[in-house]
Amino acid sequence: MNWDDVRTALGQRYGVLAASSTHQLTVIALDSDVAIGDLFLLPCQRGPDRFYVFRTTEYSNVMNRTLELNDVARNKLTMPDSYFSEDLADEKLVELRGMVLGYAEHHADSDTWRFHRPRRLPQHLSDVFHVDPSSYAVGRAVRELLETQLGADGLFVGYLLAGEAALPGAPVGIPPYALSHHIGIFGRTGCGKSNLMMVLLRSVFEQNRSAGPGSAKVSIFAIDPHDEFRSWHAATGGASGVAGLVDALSPEERSELVDPFYYLSARDIGDEGVERRVYLSRADLTPGDLVSVMEFSEQQIAFARQFYDQHGEQWVGRLLAGDTDGAGEDGAQYLPGTIAAVQRRVGFLSHGSTRIFTRFAPDLGLEFDYRSLLPDILCALERGRCLIVDTTLMGELEQFLLNTVVARALFALRRALRASATQADLLREIRQGFANDDDQGRTGSRTLADELVARVESGDLPYMVGGVPRPPDQLPYVNIVVEEAPSILNPQRMRFGSVFRDISRQGRKFGIGLTLISQQVSEIDKGVLTQLNTELTLALGNADERREAVRNASADLGGFAQELQVLGRGQAILSTSFRDVALPIQVPNYDDLTEGVDNAG
Amino acid sequence: MAEWDHRSDLEAGDRQRILERIESFPHTTSVADLVVAGVDGSGDFPALSYADSFVYLSTAAAAVYHSDTSSGLREPEGIEPLVEFTWLPEDERQRSANLLASFERMAGRAVEDVVGSSDYLALKGSRASSAKGAVAGLILPHAADAGNLAIQLRSVAELSAGLRALSAVPTRGLLLMDGTLSLPFVSRAVNSLFHEHLKRLLCVEARKAGIGAIWVSKSAGLSGESVLEELVREKLGADGRLEHWFIRLSPGVDFPLLAGKRVPPAGAVSYLVRTHTRVPILRFDVDEIWWRERILQASPAETLIEEQRLLGQLDFVGHDQRSYGYPYPIKAAHDRASLTKAERLALRKQLIDAAVLSGMRRSLFRDASLLTGHG
Numbered sequence: 010m011n012w013d014d015v016r017t018a019l020g021q022r023y024g025v026l027a028a029s030s031t032h033q034l035t036v037i038a039l040d041s042d043v044a045i046g047d048l049f050l051l052p053c054q055r056g057p058d059r060f061y062v063f064r065t066t067e068y069s070n071v072m073n074r075t076l077e078l079n080d081v082a083r084n085k086l087t088m089p090d091s092y093f094s095e096d097l098a099d100e101k102l103v104e105l106r107g108m109v110l111g112y113a114e115h116h117a118d119s120d121t122w123r124f125h126r127p128r129r130l131p132q133h134l135s136d137v138f139h140v141d142p143s144s145y146a147v148g149r150a151v152r153e154l155l156e157t158q159l160g161a162d163g164l165f166v167g168y169l170l171a172g173e174a175a176l177p178g179a180p181v182g183i184p185p186y187a188l189s190h191h192i193g194i195f196g197r198t199g200c201g202k203s204n205l206m207m208v209l210l211r212s213v214f215e216q217n218r219s220a221g222p223g224s225a226k227v228s229i230f231a232i233d234p235h236d237e238f239r240s241w242h243a244a245t246g247g248a249s250g251v252a253g254l255v256d257a258l259s260p261e262e263r264s265e266l267v268d269p270f271y272y273l274s275a276r277d278i279g280d281e282g283v284e285r286r287v288y289l290s291r292a293d294l295t296p297g298d299l300v301s302v303m304e305f306s307e308q309q310i311a312f313a314r315q316f317y318d319q320h321g322e323q324w325v326g327r328l329l330a331g332d333t334d335g336a337g338e339d340g341a342q343y344l345p346g347t348i349a350a351v352q353r354r355v356g357f358l359s360h361g362s363t364r365i366f367t368r369f370a371p372d373l374g375l376e377f378d379y380r381s382l383l384p385d386i387l388c389a390l391e392r393g394r395c396l397i398v399d400t401t402l403m404g405e406l407e408q409f410l411l412n413t414v415v416a417r418a419l420f421a422l423r424r425a426l427r428a429s430a431t432q433a434d435l436l437r438e439i440r441q442g443f444a445n446d447d448d449q450g451r452t453g454s455r456t457l458a459d460e461l462v463a464r465v466e467s468g469d470l471p472y473m474v475g476g477v478p479r480p481p482d483q484l485p486y487v488n489i490v491v492e493e494a495p496s497i498l499n500p501q502r503m504r505f506g507s508v509f510r511d512i513s514r515q516g517r518k519f520g521i522g523l524t525l526i527s528q529q530v531s532e533i534d535k536g537v538l539t540q541l542n543t544e545l546t547l548a549l550g551n552a553d554e555r556r557e558a559v560r561n562a563s564a565d566l567g568g569f570a571q572e573l574q575v576l577g578r579g580q581a582i583l584s585t586s587f588r589d590v591a592l593p594i595q596v597p598n599y600d601d602l603t604e605g606v607d608n609a610g
Numbered sequence: 611m612a613e614w615d616h617r618s619d620l621e622a623g624d625r626q627r628i629l630e631r632i633e634s635f636p637h638t639t640s641v642a643d644l645v646v647a648g649v650d651g652s653g654d655f656p657a658l659s660y661a662d663s664f665v666y667l668s669t670a671a672a673a674v675y676h677s678d679t680s681s682g683l684r685e686p687e688g689i690e691p692l693v694e695f696t697w698l699p700e701d702e703r704q705r706s707a708n709l710l711a712s713f714e715r716m717a718g719r720a721v722e723d724v725v726g727s728s729d730y731l732a733l734k735g736s737r738a739s740s741a742k743g744a745v746a747g748l749i750l751p752h753a754a755d756a757g758n759l760a761i762q763l764r765s766v767a768e769l770s771a772g773l774r775a776l777s778a779v780p781t782r783g784l785l786l787m788d789g790t791l792s793l794p795f796v797s798r799a800v801n802s803l804f805h806e807h808l809k810r811l812l813c814v815e816a817r818k819a820g821i822g823a824i825w826v827s828k829s830a831g832l833s834g835e836s837v838l839e840e841l842v843r844e845k846l847g848a849d850g851r852l853e854h855w856f857i858r859l860s861p862g863v864d865f866p867l868l869a870g871k872r873v874p875p876a877g878a879v880s881y882l883v884r885t886h887t888r889v890p891i892l893r894f895d896v897d898e899i900w901w902r903e904r905i906l907q908a909s910p911a912e913t914l915i916e917e918q919r920l921l922g923q924l925d926f927v928g929h930d931q932r933s934y935g936y937p938y939p940i941k942a943a944h945d946r947a948s949l950t951k952a953e954r955l956a957l958r959k960q961l962i963d964a965a966v967l968s969g970m971r972r973s974l975f976r977d978a979s980l981l982t983g984h985g
Contacts, residue, residue: 073945081931084932084934088929090637090639090929091682091929091931092929092930092931093681093932094675094681094683094684094930094938095678095681095683095684095685096673097685097687097688098688098942098945100932
């Protein structure tokens with residue numbers, strides 16, 4: 010569409026630009042049903058053909074000539090016989106104030122529009138056109154103008170929001186690689202976070218389904234605290250969740266996109282099909298994992314690390330068994346109270362107290378052998394899978410620990426891969442990444458390392474290509490979802506280090522991103538917040554949280570501060586460092602989306 | 611000023627005479643089949659100056675409303691506003707010709723026709739010269755005499771807009787003009803102002819059409835308004851009515867609080883009217899002949915009924931929430947005719963830009979007020 014085409018599509022003029030500065034625009038418009046957040050386009054031919062995109066952040070009713078509206082209201086109230094004459098001239102007007110999101114400039118050679126940040130202003134007294142969500146032609150015009158900002162070919166998250174209604178012709182997406190960076194999803198209870206996650210999971214599924222041989226897949230490890238992502242509303246007659254997407258696949262697609270599993274739960278659901286009981290071994294744990302999820306003193310951490318160095322993968326079992334007589338033989342001595350405190354802290358891992366961590370003491374018989382789904386989970390994530398983890402039967406610490414171990418192990422594998430030039434390098438680096446160096450007498454997580462090395466050699470971990478280690482950027486983008494993020498990402502918990510702090514700082518180098526889901530922005534460690542590249546901010550609970558959301562956003566949310574107060578269910582502000590401007594979006598109802606019903610309105 | 615204010619104290623006889631003339635009219639919340647037009651004018655005097663020439667801008671607008679059960683007043687169709695640019699150089703012949711030509715364009719009639727058709731010369735009585743003599747005796751100020759030109763041009767614009775609005779008002783309708791029916795030069799033998807002739811022509815044309823032309827002034831010019839309020843309270847206060855009252859000022863009957871002032875003006879009947887306590891005492895001037903034809907009845911009581919009906923209509927058209935107590939059609943016309951400072955500046959800039967494109971020198975466009983620090 011060229012300038013004239015867009016101008017024609019916009020229809021009747023809505024208002025005229027009045028005062029304008031780079032900070033704020035004022036538009037005088039005819040009396041109409043306007044809403045905060047409504048979008049307007051201002052055609053301008055001062056310089057190259059441009060359309061400015063204006064978004065209203067506040068408005069007021071004004072009179073054309075009557076200066077004191079208060080006097081009129083007073084008269085209406087106190088003079089019961091008064092009236093308001095019906096004039097031909099437009100006496101009742103509205104004055105809109107807001108900001109320029111930016112402008113789209115037409116490039117005649119390619120007949121395309123390129124969007125720019127708002128470094129310029131529209132010309133004096135520019136005509137202003139309302140973006141009418143009910144008009145398909147207007148939606149199409151907006152889509153063309155904002156094409157470089159909408160990211161419609163990425164992972165779909167919603168439709169561009171114009172006031173209270175979405176523009177069905179203007180889908181908004183985030184690039185797949187955004188999941189290898191860090192994402193924040195913030196919103197109070199009931200604002201639509203779960204529905205947003207469902208839409209995102211569906212988009213990941215579709216991305217992997219359409220990804221060709223050379224294009225990157227996306228993996229997501231999605232914690233599901235309410236066990237809703239698998240079945241969604243199928244039990245009540247609504248749409249099925251990821252299970253529905255899986256059921257719709259052909260056997261070949263299922264082999265390529267789902268096998269060996271997509272759903273993990275602490276419930277006994279057997280090992281058949283693509284839904285599994287999840288369990289990890291005590292042998293998979295390191296002191297760092299525990300420090301990441303619960304409170305430890307400095308002394309306790311030092312003891313735990315020394316004990317792990319001594320006993321490697323059996324350190325938890327020996328601690329729980331009280332086998333601490335040799336503690337301190339090769340190093341510092343610890344007070345009995347310190348040792349007892351660490352024992353208490355790992356107590357939730359004792360047999361019978363946990364549904365997901367299995368015992369590990371191979372010397373005591375087959376029953377105590379290594380039993381863990383962790384290697385399979387890691388293989389799945391490295392092959393482009395969408396894994397849902399039902400945590401309803403897990404304790405809070407178990408859930409956080411599962412998350413931590415998976416993230417830490419994947420992070421270690423990717424680091425090893427990046428550090429390797431040959432297969433031998435890779436296998437050695439993997440062992441070192443899991444603290445297993447038999448030549449140096451370090452046991453570390455030997456069994457887990459053995460399993461992972463075996464999977465590299467078998468090809469289940471697709472790290473070798475043509476006899477050499479595969480560059481990490483040829484692997485799927487992996488995203489680990491952290492639910493109730495403040496519980497483990499608060500500054501107090503992260504005082505002595507956290508695997509999530511490491512991933513937040515370095516994860517994107519290895520293609521691993523975090524998605525932090527929280528009702529509160531303010532409780533999350535600032536160091537982690539500054540590493541977020543994409544935020545989806547839904548309705549927040551109070552002014553403090555809104556302020557923090559604005560402060561930490563990856564794109565300027567200054568003009569959205571007021572709108573954050575009035576966001577409805579499923580409405581969000583998408584800010585990302587991959588785009589020039591923040592965008593308001595309406596996340597569609599997942600049920601409608603899967604039924605092919607356009608819920609954009 | 612305090613001493614002057616005390617001069618308004620009245621003698622007992624005067625108080626009694628005023629008390630007797632105070633009458634009330636009903637608070638009127640609905641009127642059927644009323645059509646009322648309001649007229650007001652504005653302009654920029656001058657809009658710009660160039661060397662020894664001046665350009666004056668005159669604007670006037672009329673708004674016609676029909677009484678309406680749902681919205682009070684409803685404007686069914688618009689009337690084009692009047693806009694006139696008058697170029698006046700200092701050269702006397704050119705200036706006079708241009709000013710008269712401007713008058714004619716606004717009035718839509720030749721100057722001689724206006725003078726000949728108006729009854730203004732009749733009001734001058736024996737002092738009057740012929741129509742031709744009257745045209746020759748018209749006062750045409752110098753091009754730089756912005757004050758007097760502003761009065762003349764704005765008045766001619768308003769009255770011309772009023773003449774045009776007559777066609778949109780049916781018989782028994784009302785035409786409301788901003789200002790008074792004063793005729794400043796009516797007692798002079800030779801000189802007169804063109805808009806005096808036009809004002810009376812409007813009365814003539816309104817009479818012919820059966821329309822009541824009423825001039826509304828927000829300034830009654832009373833020397834003792836507080837005294838009058840006391841008297842109103844004394845007469846009507848017992849009923850709690852300190853508004854909706856009026857005093858008729860008939861020709862030849864003195865009114866103590868307007869001593870020395872020509873109220874009513876020649877050829878007019880005036881009313882002092884309080885429609886509402888939030889607005890000042892208004893002065894309504896009507897054409898005396900029309901008053902005798904339409905308002906004056908066989909008995910004082912019947913005349914009072916007609917006056918109350920007329921003032922009730924004027925009360926009703928003042929119930930718009932935007933100008934409560936003041937006739938809304940005039941306020942609407944004012945809003946449309948008036949120019950804001952920004953509009954004047956923008957227009958001046960556009961005119962100068964266009965003139966420069968035509969070869970005129972930008973440096974000769976000047977604003978004397980600004981140059982001398984009077985802006």
